[in-house]
Amino acid sequence: GLAAYLAGLHTRDALLHGPMLGPLAETAVVGEWVKQFRAAGEEPPLYFWRARDLEVDLVIERDGRLFGVEVKATATPTPRHADALVRWLGLAGPSARGVLACQVAAPAPLRPGVRAVPWHLAW
DSSP: OHHHHHHHHHHHHHHHHSTTHHHHHHHHHHHHHHHHHHHTTOOOOEEEEEETTEEEEEEEEETTEEEEEEEOOOSSOOGGGGHHHHHHHHHHOTTOEEEEEESOSSOEEEETTEEEEEGGGOO
């Protein structure tokens, strides 16, 4: 009844505004990529990159090119949110591309070579 509904609202708010939002967003973006590749009958060429204290959440290999996706729960991305992605782009070469998937309403430049995009545009 009403108590169960209210308890569900509390749980949903905790997920959507609490510390689990980042990992949930990352899982959703990666899951959508897996789904897209599998729907096309392809094995997903998906990886992640980690070096010391830097990490890029998703690296996609497609047609000989690399695409990096960093997922953040923020609605107000700053250039610092893309630090790991910029470092990876420098190592991956000039044909690599990268995006920061976050809670923005529309794509926008964030740093040279990096755009912030809404989560749904990250796949």
